[in-house]
Amino acid sequence: MYYVNGKEYICSVSIVQDIFNDKWKLGIIWHLLEGEKRYKELFEEVSEITQKTLTIKLRDLEEKHLIKRVVFPEIPPKVVYSLTPIGEKLRPVLKEMFEWGILYVKECGEVTKMNACEVKFSN
Amino acid sequence: MYYVNGKEYICSVSIVQDIFNDKWKLGIIWHLLEGEKRYKELFEEVSEITQKTLTIKLRDLEEKHLIKRVVFPEIPPKVVYSLTPIGEKLRPVLKEMFEWGILYVKECGEVTKMNACEVKFSN
DNA sequence: CAGGATCCATCAAGATACTG
DNA sequence: CAGTATCTTGATGGATCCTG
Numbered sequence: 001m002y003y004v005n006g007k008e009y010i011c012s013v014s015i016v017q018d019i020f021n022d023k024w025k026l027g028i029i030w031h032l033l034e035g036e037k038r039y040k041e042l043f044e045e046v047s048e049i050t051q052k053t054l055t056i057k058l059r060d061l062e063e064k065h066l067i068k069r070v071v072f073p074e075i076p077p078k079v080v081y082s083l084t085p086i087g088e089k090l091r092p093v094l095k096e097m098f099e100w101g102i103l104y105v106k107e108c109g110e111v112t113k114m115n116a117c118e119v120k121f122s123n
Numbered sequence: 124m125y126y127v128n129g130k131e132y133i134c135s136v137s138i139v140q141d142i143f144n145d146k147w148k149l150g151i152i153w154h155l156l157e158g159e160k161r162y163k164e165l166f167e168e169v170s171e172i173t174q175k176t177l178t179i180k181l182r183d184l185e186e187k188h189l190i191k192r193v194v195f196p197e198i199p200p201k202v203v204y205s206l207t208p209i210g211e212k213l214r215p216v217l218k219e220m221f222e223w224g225i226l227y228v229k230e231c232g233e234v235t236k237m238n239a240c241e242v243k244f245s246n
Numbered sequence: 247c248a249g250g251a252t253c254c255a256t257c258a259a260g261a262t263a264c265t266g
Numbered sequence: 267c268a269g270t271a272t273c274t275t276g277a278t279g280g281a282t283c284c285t286g
Contacts, residue, residue, distance in 0.1 A: 002224075004232025010170065012224025013217060015232075017149045023279075026140045039248050047133065053279060055249060065231050076247040077286085086230045093223050094136060096216040101125075101135025107209045108188050109127025109138075146259075162268050176259060178269060199267040200266085 005064055016093070019064060024049055024057045026097075029083070029090055032067060036082035066090070095121045128187055139216070142187060147172055147180045149220075152206070152213055155190060159205035189213070218244045 002009045009015050020026050024046065031037060031045045043054055058081060061067045066087035072078040083090075098121065105111060125132045132138050143149050147169065154160060154168045166177055181204060184190045189210035195201040206213075221244065228234060 001234065001236035002228045002232055003235040004228055008235065009224075011153070011221075012228060013149065013153055013221045015224040015227060016220040017143075017146075020140075021144060021146055023140075023144055026136065030134070030136055043248090050280065051249070052251090052281090056279090071248095074247095075286095077249080079248060086227055089223060089226055093216070093219040096219045097139040098134075098136050100212060100216050101132075101138040103212055104138060104209055105125045105127055105135060109125055111124065112126040112131065113124035166268090171260095173260065173262095174269065175261095175271085179259090194268095197267095198266095200269080202268060 019066075022057070024053060025061060026094070028054075028057055028061065029066065029087065030094060032081060032083050032087070033091055033094065036080050039079050039081070042081065061087075091121070142189075145180070147176060148184060149217070151177075151180055151184065152189065152210065153217060155204060155206050155210070156214055156217065159203050162202050162204070165204065184210075214244070 002012060002015065004015060007018070009018070027046045027049075028042060031042060037045070039054070039058075042058075043049065043051060046054065049057075058067065058069065062069050065084055068082050068084050070080045070082070072080070125135060125138065127138060130141070132141070150169045150172075151165060154165060160168070162177070162181075165181075166172065166174060169177065172180075181190065181192065185192050188207055191205050191207050193203045193205070195203070
């Protein structure tokens with residue numbers, strides 16, 4: 001039994017389940033795997049997300065210690081988001097998801113357009 | 124660009140995201156990693172799920188070719204669910220989630236009660 | 247630039263009862 | 267045993283406008 005973020009979990013997988021039972025957070029992490037990003041960059045890269053939702057998700061990820069938020073006291077404002085060490089450790093998880101997704105498409109779907117989908121796992 | 128289950132995805136991770144953006148499906152897969160299960164077994168093992176929700180999720184997973192449903196024409200009825208080959212290939216994904224969850228607890232949470240959480244990855 | 251504030255629509259999911 | 271059928275609710279996310 002685990003206790004984290006004010007909740008109890010019977011299995012460590014359910015922690016991951018709970019954190020990422022969400023339409024956006026995985027995508028945000030995905031883009032942050034490339035390196036730190038400004039708010040605006042994330043807003044543009046995480047396709048279709050609204051500002052309100054992005055803000056909420058960033059706050060939530062920060063609260064759960066998966067990302068770090070650094071504010072530069074400038075005008076205009078500059079805020080940079082990056083993965084924490086534990087957030088960075090999600091890379092292998094995303095990698096497995098990425099690879100399974102490709103297997104799944106091969107079996108049950110199709111590639112409709114080639115795009116050099118960012119390879120974040122070359123290392 | 125990928126096309127699967129009537130939708131387009133820009134990245135294979137978003138396929139996984141889409142399938143498992145859900146409170147229950149990961150847990151169902153998790154229990155099926157142990158082997159085939161009857162409806163009732165899943166109902167008991169996936170803690171807190173209702174019958175209605177379980178049925179919906181099983182149907183959805185079946186439609187997406189992640190699980191197989193076999194009906195035995197008996198009275199009383201017997202229905203057995205199991206992972207398809209592509210469903211079985213989710214094992215490494217779940218494994219990474221499992222392991223990351225443990226790291227996460229070490230860093231940000233605590234183990235409140237020891238329980239020999241099913242180790243499905245001993246192989 | 248990086249958000250905050252509102253209002254609103256949707257839908258997943260819970261509760262409960264019923265059935266071939 | 268393995269589901270269905272309704273009804274209800276709460277949270278997520280969308281749309282739009284505002285601001286230090």
